[in-house]
Amino acid sequence: MKTKILLIIILGLVLVGFTACDEIVLDTSADDIQLSAGHFSIAQTPDEIEYTPEDPDETYEPEEPEEEEDDRIMYIPIPPMPLPPPPPPPPRYRIALTFDDGPSQYTSYILDVLEQHESKATFFVLGNRVKSRADIIRRMAELGNEVAGHSWNHRNFANLGADAIRQQISDTSAAIYYVLGEQPPPFFRPPYGIVNNRIRNVATELGYSIVNWSVDPKDWQNRDADIIYDIVIDRAVDGAIILLHDIRPYTKEAIERIVPSLIEKGFQLVTVSELLDYLFDEVALGGVYTGLRR
Numbered sequence: 001m002k003t004k005i006l007l008i009i010i011l012g013l014v015l016v017g018f019t020a021c022d023e024i025v026l027d028t029s030a031d032d033i034q035l036s037a038g039h040f041s042i043a044q045t046p047d048e049i050e051y052t053p054e055d056p057d058e059t060y061e062p063e064e065p066e067e068e069e070d071d072r073i074m075y076i077p078i079p080p081m082p083l084p085p086p087p088p089p090p091p092r093y094r095i096a097l098t099f100d101d102g103p104s105q106y107t108s109y110i111l112d113v114l115e116q117h118e119s120k121a122t123f124f125v126l127g128n129r130v131k132s133r134a135d136i137i138r139r140m141a142e143l144g145n146e147v148a149g150h151s152w153n154h155r156n157f158a159n160l161g162a163d164a165i166r167q168q169i170s171d172t173s174a175a176i177y178y179v180l181g182e183q184p185p186p187f188f189r190p191p192y193g194i195v196n197n198r199i200r201n202v203a204t205e206l207g208y209s210i211v212n213w214s215v216d217p218k219d220w221q222n223r224d225a226d227i228i229y230d231i232v233i234d235r236a237v238d239g240a241i242i243l244l245h246d247i248r249p250y251t252k253e254a255i256e257r258i259v260p261s262l263i264e265k266g267f268q269l270v271t272v273s274e275l276l277d278y279l280f281d282e283v284a285l286g287g288v289y290t291g292l293r294r
Contacts, residue, residue, distance in 0.1 A: 092268040093238035096275040096291065097121040097258075098213065099246035100150055100189065103133040103140075106252040111136075115143050117259045119269035123246065124150035124189040124211075127172030134179045141180050146271040148211070149173055149188040157190045157199050165202045185273050187211045187289075193243075195288050204286030211272055213243035214291045217254075220245055225253035232258050236267060239279050241291035 099110065102125055114121055123140055125147060130137055140147050149172035151157070157165050169188055176184045186208050190199055193212045203210055217231035228250060232242055244251050262269060275291060276283050283289065 093266050094270050094275055094278050095236055095238070095262060095267045096241045096272050097244060097269055098124060098189070098211075098241060098272065099244050099251075100124045101126060101154065102246040103129055103136040104247040106249060107133075107136050107246045108139070109252055110246050110255050111139055111143060111145070113255050113259050114145065114269070117263060117269075119259055119263070120144045120146070120271050120274075121269065122146040122148055122272040124148050125172070125176070126150055126154060127152035127168075127175045130172070130175040130179055137176070137179045144271075146185060146273060147176055147180065148184050148272070149176065151188075151191050154191045156192060156194060158194045158196060162198055162202050165199060166206065169202065169206055169208065186285075187272070187276075187283075200286040200288070207285060209283050209285055210288045211241065211276075212288060212290045213241045215240050215242040217242070217244070219248050219251045219254070223250050225250045225257075228254040229257050229261075233261055233265070236262060236265065237292070238267075239275065239292045241272065241275065241289075 097119075099107070099121060102123060107123070110121075120143070123145060125137070127149065137147055149169060151168045152171045153168075155164075155168060157168070160168070172188070173184050187210060188203070188208055189211050195210055195212070200210065214237075215232060215235045217228045217235075219228045222228055222231075228244075232244075232254070236242070244255070246252075259269065270278070276289060279291065280289075
């Protein structure tokens with residue numbers, strides 16, 4: 001019974017925030033019960049309880065808090081985003097170099113220049129020269145160049161009747177087929193670029209169109225490689241067809257600079273067939289084409 005009373009008194013002191021004195025004495029009738037509370041103070045929160053032991057020599061060592069495991073996510077730096085790919089290069093301009101009246105003693109050198117720069121051209125040949133220079137004709141085709149007709153012997157079609165025009169075109173095509181074993185492309189270039197209704201009608205009848213040019217440096221008249229070069233480079237535009245002659249020594253000299261300069265300016269040197277496919281959805285029989293969009 002006494003013990004219960006003692007516990008109730010102590011609990012009451014805790015609940016009211018009582019600070020104990022040095023000594024608590026409890027007198028209970030017969031027996032004396034003396035409670036020494038020691039030095040004991042109660043703070044408002046359990047974490048702030050300060051205990052002073054009765055024995056002054058006793059030392060109090062607070063327990064070290066257990067190290068909590070760091071469950072934070074480890075920081076991993078995000079690598080920088082890769083740069084977007086560069087935009088595709090703009091499409092190259094296309095242009096067609098054409099050579100009339102050959103083959104000649106200068107044609108092989110022109111083929112060397114084209115091969116060196118991985119470029120192509122179209123050669124409008126004379127039918128009466130094809131068989132005698134068959135090796136050059138074959139090399140033209142082997143390098144990816146195009147061999148087309150330019151009449152049999154460079155007669156002015158304006159002075160010929162329909163039958164004679166038909167024979168000029170057909171005989172030249174037959175000579176090309178004899179050497180290469182394949183038909184030439186379905187177009188030809190009339191001598192001097194002359195076109196009239198009679199010539200167009202014959203072309204339509206034979207299944208051909210007519211190809212002339214848009215840039216003429218007059219290499220047959222300007223006997224200066226620098227002049228020829230300047231005219232070609234100054235007038236070169238996308239889709240142009242350039243007229244040259246592989247029978248002229250000045251053209252041979254100019255072509256050494258024309259081909260690399262056109263490439264440097266962003267031109268792709270293609271055949272006439274490739275250029276027509278690039279420029280037009282359809283090529284009409286008997287139509288006259290000079291490059292450049294219609």
